[in-house]
Amino acid sequence: MEEYGSMNDLGHTPSALGDKLPEDLKRCIAFHGHLCPGLVYGYLVAKRAAGLLGLRRSRDEEVVAISENDTCAVDALQVLLGTTTGKGNLLLKNYGKNVFIVLNRSDKRALRFSRKCVYRYEGEYPDEFAELEAAFAAGRATIKQRIRQKWLKAMDLLSKPFDAVFDSKEMECPEIPYAPLAPSDACACCGEMTMATKMTETGDGRRLCIPCAEKEP
Ligand SMILES: [Zn+2]
Numbered sequence: 001m002e003e004y005g006s007m008n009d010l011g012h013t014p015s016a017l018g019d020k021l022p023e024d025l026k027r028c029i030a031f032h033g034h035l036c037p038g039l040v041y042g043y044l045v046a047k048r049a050a051g052l053l054g055l056r057r058s059r060d061e062e063v064v065a066i067s068e069n070d071t072c073a074v075d076a077l078q079v080l081l082g083t084t085t086g087k088g089n090l091l092l093k094n095y096g097k098n099v100f101i102v103l104n105r106s107d108k109r110a111l112r113f114s115r116k117c118v119y120r121y122e123g124e125y126p127d128e129f130a131e132l133e134a135a136f137a138a139g140r141a142t143i144k145q146r147i148r149q150k151w152l153k154a155m156d157l158l159s160k161p162f163d164a165v166f167d168s169k170e171m172e173c174p175e176i177p178y179a180p181l182a183p184s185d186a187c188a189c190c191g192e193m194t195m196a197t198k199m200t201e202t203g204d205g206r207r208l209c210i211p212c213a214e215k216e217p
Pocket residue numbers: 032034035036038039072
């Protein structure tokens with residue numbers, strides 16, 4: 001087993017192994033903090049979507065990603081597709097489902113990716129992986145073992161054909177409104193500046209931010 005030495009810009013990834021990783025995946029790891037299977041799922045989806053829809057990284061909101069989970073995967077979408085929470089073109093519908101939708105507003109094409117089946121390790125070290133899984137399931141995995149398990153799974157996922165991991169379907173492009181822009185106003189209770197469209201009006205006509213409105217009797 002490799003030694004896990006000091007941290008580097010690839011998180012827990014040993015630099016010798018990091019050299020084998022594609023550059024765009026390294027950028028995802030640098031943003032996300034570590035290499036993990038979740039990040040790889042997002043990486044695979046982002047690359048496939050970009051290829052099939054002919055996308056470049058979204059500067060504004062021309063590309064939209066809808067993730068039906070809030071896992072590590074969304075960070076790869078942010079890095080590679082430029083669909084970010086800040087710009088409002090990354091929508092998290094946290095159903096806990098392994099489903100991602102990527103759409104291109106300019107030609108109204110949308111793809112839906114759904115992970116096919118329960119993960120099965122098919123890499124080079126099946127015995128070691130089984131051992132690590134057992135340690136993990138029994139709650140006795142050390143940090144090193146957890147990192148190793150994630151690494152083996154991530155590398156295995158990277159080597160699988162995309163269609164073995166995800167179903168891809170073209171779908172009718174959902175109408176996604178552009179991120180709302182609205183002026184801010186001071187909350188009548190706490191005085192803090194709040195987006196006007198997010199405020200609630202009380203019976204007596206005061207306009208409150210959500211936390212203050214929730215505290216009203
Ligand atoms: Zn992660």
